[in-house]
Structure formats: C-alpha cells, structure tokens
Amino acid sequence: MARRARRGGSTSPVRNRLRELRAVRGWSQADLADRLDVSRQTVNALERDRYDPSLPLAFKIAAVFGERIEALFFPSEEPVGRS
Amino acid sequence: MAETEGERKSTSDAARERAALRDMVPAVVLLIVVQGSLLLLDPDGGASTANVVWSLLPMVPALWLVWAQLRSLRRADELQRIVQLEAMSIGFGATLLLALLGGLLDAAGIGDPRQSLQITFIGGMLAWLGALGVAAARAR
Numbered sequence: 001m002a003r004r005a006r007r008g009g010s011t012s013p014v015r016n017r018l019r020e021l022r023a024v025r026g027w028s029q030a031d032l033a034d035r036l037d038v039s040r041q042t043v044n045a046l047e048r049d050r051y052d053p054s055l056p057l058a059f060k061i062a063a064v065f066g067e068r069i070e071a072l073f074f075p076s077e078e079p080v081g082r083s
Numbered sequence: 084m085a086e087t088e089g090e091r092k093s094t095s096d097a098a099r100e101r102a103a104l105r106d107m108v109p110a111v112v113l114l115i116v117v118q119g120s121l122l123l124l125d126p127d128g129g130a131s132t133a134n135v136v137w138s139l140l141p142m143v144p145a146l147w148l149v150w151a152q153l154r155s156l157r158r159a160d161e162l163q164r165i166v167q168l169e170a171m172s173i174g175f176g177a178t179l180l181l182a183l184l185g186g187l188l189d190a191a192g193i194g195d196p197r198q199s200l201q202i203t204f205i206g207g208m209l210a211w212l213g214a215l216g217v218a219a220a221r222a223r
C-alpha cells in the first residue's frame with residue numbers, strides 16, 4: 001500500500017478522509033502525528049494524497065479514528081464524504 | 084480549520100531529532116578534534132605503523148557518524164525512511180559517476196587523482212544532502 005510522496009497535487013488512485021476526520025476532532029496535523037507516532041510531514045503528505053501509508057500505518061490510522069480502513073481509504077472515483 | 088496546519092513538530096519527531104543530535108554531536112566534535120590535531124601536529128609522512136594509525140584516526144569518528152546515520156534511519160517513520168533512502172541513492176549515484184569521471188581523467192593523464200578523490204567525496208555528500216534538502220522542503 002505504501003507509495004512514495006509525489007510532487008504537485010493529488011494523482012493517487014487512492015484517496016482518504018484524514019483531513020475531514022481530523023478537522024471534526026479539532027486536531028492539528030501535529031496532534032494527529034503524535035497519535036500515530038509519525039512526523040507532521042507524513043500526516044501532511046497523507047492528507048494531500050501524495051503518499052499512501054503502509055498497511056500497519058493504515059490500521060493505526062483506522063484505530064485512532066475508530067473507523068474501518070475501507071471507510072478511510074477509497075478509490076478516487078468514489079465521493080469523498082461517504083461513511 | 085483553526086491551527087490545523089500548524090508548524091509544530093510531532094512529539095515523536097522532536098524525540099527523533101534529539102536522539103539524532105545525541106548520536107551525532109559527539110562524533111562531529113571528535114572529528115573536528117582529530118582532524119585539527121592532524122593539521123596542527125603534522126605526521127611525519129613516513130610509512131611507520133604509528134604514522135598509518137595516526138593518519139587513519141579520523142576513520143573512528145567517520146564510522147561513528149555512519150553508525151549514527153543508520154540509527155537515525157531506523158528511527159525514522161516510513162515516509163522519512165523512503166525520503167532518506169532516495170537521497171542516499173542519489174548521493175551514491177553521484178559518487179559513482181564522479182569516481183568514473185576521475186578514473187577516466189586519470190587514465191587520460193589529466194588532473195591529480197588526489198583531487199579527484201576529494202571531489203568524488205565532496206560531490207557525493209553534496210548530492211546526498213541536496214536531495215535530502217529538496218525532499219524536506221517539498222514535504223513541508
């Protein structure tokens with residue numbers, strides 16, 4: 001699942017709801033990074049769809065938000081706001 | 084989205100930076116001391132065992148720095164590790180190209196091999212650090 005960060009905007013076939021869920025909780029990127037034990041830059045890259053996390057990190061993200069992985073990550077043709 | 088894009092480092096990032104400094108600062112200080120001593124005391128240049136040992140002394144802090152870099156790589160999160168490994172591969176490629184260039188010039192009887200070696204080392208380091216800097220700036 002892990003994919004190298006790309007320059008520019010999102011070109012990933014996989015998108016995620018990290019920014020939306022983080023905003024709902026009022027967390028900063030650094031707050032989320034603290035919970036995931038990663039750098040703030042990694043959270044930033046994930047939110048911009050410039051990096052797809054490894055499966056262990058994806059499970060950790062799902063646990064932090066109390067969601068299933070498939071509710072967080074989805075193909076880019078699907079609407080962003082689904083739950 | 085108040086404060087959500089703040090520049091604060093994550094706790095784990097700050098801990099990683101502190102650990103990297105703890106590993107690297109003593110090695111850099113030792114390298115400066117050893118290198119300074121070599122310049123000030125100026126070994127005799129003969130082929131004695133003492134001179135060989137004395138001349139190779141900077142390898143100790145250099146190996147320490149390699150060890151510190153490996154530890155830093157192991158501590159890095161998954162994206163940082165990819166970025167660091169990519170930067171290292173660029174530095175490695177640059178080093179190989181510069182070594183080839185120096186070898187070709189030497190074979191043609193052009194230039195000083197000692198200078199070529201220095202350029203190879205410095206060029207490889209600069210390519211590595213430059214690639215790291217570009218990747219870090221892009222990730223902000």
